[in-house]
Amino acid sequence: MRGNLFAVAVDLVVLTVRSGALHVLLVRRTAPPFAGSPALPGGFVRPHEDLLDAATRELAEESGVPVPGHHLEQLASYAAPGRDPRGRVLTVGHLALVPDLPLPAAGPEAGSWHAVAGRATAEPLAFDHDRILADGVERARAKLEYTTLAASFCPPELTVAQLRGVYEAVWGRPLDPRNFQRKVTSTDGFLVPTGRTVSGARGRPAQLFRRGPATALHPPMLRGES
Amino acid sequence: MRGNLFAVAVDLVVLTVRSGALHVLLVRRTAPPFAGSPALPGGFVRPHEDLLDAATRELAEESGVPVPGHHLEQLASYAAPGRDPRGRVLTVGHLALVPDLPLPAAGPEAGSWHAVAGRATAEPLAFDHDRILADGVERARAKLEYTTLAASFCPPELTVAQLRGVYEAVWGRPLDPRNFQRKVTSTDGFLVPTGRTVSGARGRPAQLFRRGPATALHPPMLRGES
């Protein structure tokens, strides 16, 4: 073995869609370094813990998100020398996609939702978290194309319009409601009808669906040029 | 900071195409643990080194691959408790795609090429390297679809047939030579003609191309059902 050891942390890019826009869960740091700065939620990996377990634990602690209905995957690792002034710290970024749930107790260390769109002009995040956030958003955008993960942003029962809202928020571009409807309802195993409908503010009531067993999208959902 | 520290390594999934089949570079371990087992090349990250720098260094040491003409990217991190009997070791898997170069000096620690196809029935790799290899191969297969990375498996000057051989080897499926030709030559920036031709064993001489500046493939190369 060698003497050059690292502390290992997990950081979370927790994304949701609320009010038609993509939001990320941020906490405010209370201790140095970067005290007072916004940051991605995260923490150190415990002695006998695997990476995904650590990320799951942090997700539950920070956002109150229990197990079902969310998606969590590893993103990438970041270990540039000097990224943490305390010493050599490697962090494994993770990406979580969750429905727009109310956050738990708004204590001083609680997280809150921030629109992703205006991040460029907002207060920079601690460490290299801006980079991790950018990678997470990019990954989410790409995965909507060829997976059914968009449904992870929605509650267990959802309408086609809600799902379309997710795509439009994440991609920042309007989609044709007619073609979108046909696409998702004709993709086998994406949405399964419940038989019930729900009345929105105005207009014809929409069918309620549950998420189907499909995870991949063949053919993919397209977002035009990019 | 915390007391639970990790050793951090990089491991390399170095892939090439030779004799029409996908091959991976493996070394044989000489020291415990897993002495005598085949393993992915890799090593510990040095005190002031970033992850990609460590992977680049290991790639140069193990395969003699100098800088240009290869592709190297981070794959994922693996840190399951107990994956290394010596203690807590996190490894960051990397994926390298290289042309079929002759390997350097075949010393006792030198690497050698092994066909990926028969790995399931072959001697298992050390640690969790079978899993890392599987992830690397899967990533390579996926990336050929929507990037121009297949050219990374070829020498700087290449023919359309060579490039097609890469796709067929990685995907394990024949492609129509006529449609493939049209697809790659009509994708802007994928291949740029040199004007020269090369005479193969038999048949009409093929045009020589160089890699173009394009990195993405719109629309993607399709591999049918999967």
Added chain:
DNA sequence: CCAAAAGTGTTCAAAGTACACCCATGA
């Protein structure tokens, strides 16, 4: 009745598939 959202049908263009066919070389 009217506005608005859900959902269907139809037309057109772009891209993949299949394959007939010609070209240029070595044996």
Added chain:
DNA sequence: TCATGGGTGTACTTTGAACACTTTTGG
């Protein structure tokens, strides 16, 4: 000249894009 692989042309099919149109609600 023939076999072989390189390269082009073309018909057919599938899929996405655009949009007219019908359905069903609330005001």
